[in-house]
Amino acid sequence: MLSLKRFFTVFFVVVFGSIAHSQLGFSHEIGVIAGPVEFRADFGSRFDEATNLGNSGIGIGIVHYINFAYRADCNCYSTDTYFNDHFKLRNEISWNYTVLDHHGEWVRPIYTSPDADKLRAHHGVAENFDIGTQIEYFPRSIRSFQAFSYLLAPYVSLGIHYTSSSPQASTTYGDGNVFDGRNIYQFWYQNDSLLPPLQPGETRQYPINTNSFSDWSMVTSVGVRYKIGVLSDLLLDLRWQLYFNDWVDGFNHKLSYNKFNDWLIWLNFGYIYYLD
Numbered sequence: 001m002l003s004l005k006r007f008f009t010v011f012f013v014v015v016f017g018s019i020a021h022s023q024l025g026f027s028h029e030i031g032v033i034a035g036p037v038e039f040r041a042d043f044g045s046r047f048d049e050a051t052n053l054g055n056s057g058i059g060i061g062i063v064h065y066i067n068f069a070y071r072a073d074c075n076c077y078s079t080d081t082y083f084n085d086h087f088k089l090r091n092e093i094s095w096n097y098t099v100l101d102h103h104g105e106w107v108r109p110i111y112t113s114p115d116a117d118k119l120r121a122h123h124g125v126a127e128n129f130d131i132g133t134q135i136e137y138f139p140r141s142i143r144s145f146q147a148f149s150y151l152l153a154p155y156v157s158l159g160i161h162y163t164s165s166s167p168q169a170s171t172t173y174g175d176g177n178v179f180d181g182r183n184i185y186q187f188w189y190q191n192d193s194l195l196p197p198l199q200p201g202e203t204r205q206y207p208i209n210t211n212s213f214s215d216w217s218m219v220t221s222v223g224v225r226y227k228i229g230v231l232s233d234l235l236l237d238l239r240w241q242l243y244f245n246d247w248v249d250g251f252n253h254k255l256s257y258n259k260f261n262d263w264l265i266w267l268n269f270g271y272i273y274y275l276d
Helices: 002-022 049-054 082-086 114-121 142-146
Strands: 026-040 056-071 087-101 122-137 152-165 168-171 213-229 232-243 263-274
Touching: 026 087, 026 232, 056 082, 056 122, 056 142, 056 263, 082 087, 082 142, 087 152, 087 263, 114 122, 122 213, 142 213, 152 232
Parallel strands: none
Antiparallel strands: 026 056, 026 263, 056 087, 087 122, 122 152, 122 168, 152 213, 213 232, 232 263
């Protein structure tokens, strides 16, 4: 995972840094995005739909594009190359917030054990501030889209974000201290027989941590633009974002169904305005 993060960091800094430096004459676009977020964390069972749909939040952001098909310095089209006519560079600042609870099978009212009560009493919050870059690929001509040859312009994108996470955790069980092992689900921590064996020199880590931290995340999306004016588009974008860390939700137990880092799906709607 460390080598993967280094690869993405070096790749995007070198490639996009050189593009931005050499393409300062190209036109710019700015916009706003917002929409529902479905956060996939360690709350509940990984593939339980009640958990996935229940742990939904909101995301908002500001986006900036470099449009390589048009030059702002001469108010003219750029050199007609495949790259200029099919790619845009997207920079983004965004924020997402999701209240997290345990949903699904093991918190149903039919379960009345202390552990079921502890699950129902445990709550969390995933709050993330993102800044990053994506490259967007448009299969159809960007020039033709801007000239109203068609109104819909689909695209796919890939990028990397730097994420600052500020998770929260709480419980209403016992004395309300979420960092007291007696107040949390025993199989996360106290019953080692259900957890992976410790390696030499390794100690069991408490499964809840609300310290703020920063790390990288990978972003990919599929979307479409709809042209509503000479200088404006509407946007619909479905994003998948994988964090390179499993503490984004402030929770990281080691049971078998916690095999992946935290990730989210974000369906966002936006408005884009052409500055130049």
